Amino acid sequence: EAGVAQSPRYKIIEKRQSVAFWCNPISGHATLYWYQQILGQGPKLLIQFQNNGVVDDSQLPKDRFSAERLKGVDSTLKIQPAKLEDSAVYLCASSPVQASYSYEQYFGPGTRLTVT
Amino acid sequence: AQSVTQLDSQVPVFEEAPVELRCNYSSSVSVYLFWYVQYPNQGLQLLLKYLSGSTLVKGINGFEAEFNKSQTSFHLRKPSVHISDTAEYFCAVSDRDFGNEKLTFGTGTRLTIIP
Numbered sequence: 001e002a003g004v005a006q007s008p009r010y011k012i013i014e015k016r017q018s019v020a021f022w023c024n025p026i027s028g029h030a031t032l033y034w035y036q037q038i039l040g041q042g043p044k045l046l047i048q049f050q051n052n053g054v055v056d057d058s059q060l061p062k063d064r065f066s067a068e069r070l071k072g073v074d075s076t077l078k079i080q081p082a083k084l085e086d087s088a089v090y091l092c093a094s095s096p097v098q099a100s101y102s103y104e105q106y107f108g109p110g111t112r113l114t115v116t
Numbered sequence: 117a118q119s120v121t122q123l124d125s126q127v128p129v130f131e132e133a134p135v136e137l138r139c140n141y142s143s144s145v146s147v148y149l150f151w152y153v154q155y156p157n158q159g160l161q162l163l164l165k166y167l168s169g170s171t172l173v174k175g176i177n178g179f180e181a182e183f184n185k186s187q188t189s190f191h192l193r194k195p196s197v198h199i200s201d202t203a204e205y206f207c208a209v210s211d212r213d214f215g216n217e218k219l220t221f222g223t224g225t226r227l228t229i230i231p
Binding site: 091 | 152157160165220223224
């Protein structure tokens with residue numbers, strides 16, 4: 001079974017530029033999560049999708065961050081414009097609907113963003 | 117609101133020695149508890165989880181953890197560590213809320229195994 005795929009793995013941009021990250025969850029997984037992991041901290045949930053609907057985006061900075069999950073499969077997270085404090089690893093995770101009983105999330109390798 | 121405290125940011129341990137990584141949580145409701153491991157340049161992998169039942173939970177790679185409700189703790193242990201256990205370990209908590217599997221993570225403990 002293929003794992004969660006993310007691209008790019010690394011990205012360096014200047015502040016005020018835009019950037020987009022892509023995530024392909026495990027086949028059949030209905031729930032998709034985006035986390036932000038700043039150096040020295042634990043991952044922080046940005047947004048959770050159930051199929052193509054948003055379940056929780058309470059910690060997403062909506063003035064600059066946006067995310068979509070068209071057709072309930074792949075997802076894209078965008079930052080526009082980027083700030084220095086957005087430098088972090090962006091992790092994507094997925095889980096099947098039945099994970100509501102197991103609570104297990106499967107994580108991708110992450111995208112390391114550096115804003116200069 | 118939930119929170120997780122990992123008291124040790126770094127733990128050096130000699131190879132084949134035992135290790136305990138500490139985790140305390142705070143929540144106003146019943147919770148589920150997890151330990152994830154992150155190897156360099158990789159995503160997080162589930163080590164073990166406590167959902168219900170026995171308070172002693174066994175996971176992969178010889179790790180185990182014990183849920184202590186009175187002390188609101190979920191410490192991770194391994195009786196004999198190996199070089200390959202070098203990684204970052206994260207404790208996480210989730211409310212017992214069906215359909216909302218939001219995880220709140222601690223700040224992590226970096227485990228370094230000394231040969």
